[in-house]
Amino acid sequence: MCGRYTIRRADVGAAALRALNLPLFEEFTELKIVPRFNIAPSQNAPVIRPNAAGKPAAGEVRWGLIPSWTKGKPKMQPINARAENVATSAMFRQALERRRCLVPADGFYEWHGSKPPKQPYFIRRKDDGLFMFAGLWERWKPDDDAEPIDTFTLITTTPNELMKPIHNRMPVILSPEDYEKWLDRTAGAEEAIQLLRPYAAEEMEAWPISTRVNRVGNDGPELLEKI
DNA sequence: CCAGACGTTGTT
DNA sequence: GTCTGG
DNA sequence: CCAGACGTTGTT
DNA sequence: GTCTGG
Numbered sequence: 001m002c003g004r005y006t007i008r009r010a011d012v013g014a015a016a017l018r019a020l021n022l023p024l025f026e027e028f029t030e031l032k033i034v035p036r037f038n039i040a041p042s043q044n045a046p047v048i049r050p051n052a053a054g055k056p057a058a059g060e061v062r063w064g065l066i067p068s069w070t071k072g073k074p075k076m077q078p079i080n081a082r083a084e085n086v087a088t089s090a091m092f093r094q095a096l097e098r099r100r101c102l103v104p105a106d107g108f109y110e111w112h113g114s115k116p117p118k119q120p121y122f123i124r125r126k127d128d129g130l131f132m133f134a135g136l137w138e139r140w141k142p143d144d145d146a147e148p149i150d151t152f153t154l155i156t157t158t159p160n161e162l163m164k165p166i167h168n169r170m171p172v173i174l175s176p177e178d179y180e181k182w183l184d185r186t187a188g189a190e191e192a193i194q195l196l197r198p199y200a201a202e203e204m205e206a207w208p209i210s211t212r213v214n215r216v217g218n219d220g221p222e223l224l225e226k227i
Numbered sequence: 228c229c230a231g232a233c234g235t236t237g238t239t
Numbered sequence: 240g241t242c243t244g245g
Numbered sequence: 246c247c248a249g250a251c252g253t254t255g256t257t
Numbered sequence: 258g259t260c261t262g263g
Binding site for chain 4: 002004040213216
């Protein structure tokens with residue numbers, strides 16, 4: 001699940017975050033965003049994470065987590081992490097403690113059905129506002145003297161009432177009042193996992209769309225048209 | 228102790 | 240790196 | 246998540 | 258069928 005999402009407006013970054021009037025975002029770095037209708041795994045996407053000073057900063061990071069201890073060619077690059085397992089899994093535990101991030105999105109896709117052709121749906125806020133997915137990131141160096149590569153994964157949880165008919169999982173969408181705590185590196189894993197719950201269904205809407213979205217290279221507004 | 232795995236999704 | 244299995 | 250490749254030899 | 262790439 002959650003193997004595709006959108007960032008359709010360039011104002012999704014700094015302006016939207018400052019509008020929340022959260023202290024953490026007062027000095028937020030301007031987030032340069034190229035609108036996209038089809039963000040897929042293994043591509044770079046903007047994420048928001050604390051910089052060295054603890055202030056949130058934004059930059060492009062590759063979707064698909066490569067743990068820092070990976071030797072040689074990465075074998076596993078999970079694009080999702082189950083909220084039920086992040087606290088105990090050897091792969092996610094450290095990232096949950098120290099490397100949490102926000103992944104901005106203004107919509108995502110989900111495929112309904114057991115065998116192809118599956119019916120894709122587009123899901124967004126009713127007010128077409130901003131989502132922040134809960135993410136974890138890692139820094140990996142292919143070799144000792146190579147440039148580090150940053151990657152991230154999206155945390156998933158059980159579906160809310162809107163998503164249940166479509167799928168058995170959904171991405172963790174954080175409430176604005178939880179953004180700070182999720183990024184706060186002084187908050188521990190125990191506090192962090194409290195925030196990992198299904199988002200309010202009444203604030204979301206979904207509709208069926210064309211299977212044109214299946215092709216990663218398709219990246220236009222027509223992907224969101226109701227069918 | 229060392230060796231080997233470490234994940235999710237969906238599909239069967 | 241850290242946990243599990245042998 | 247879905248789509249598309251899945252190989253070797255030899256040459257640059 | 259299974260892996261890789263987007």
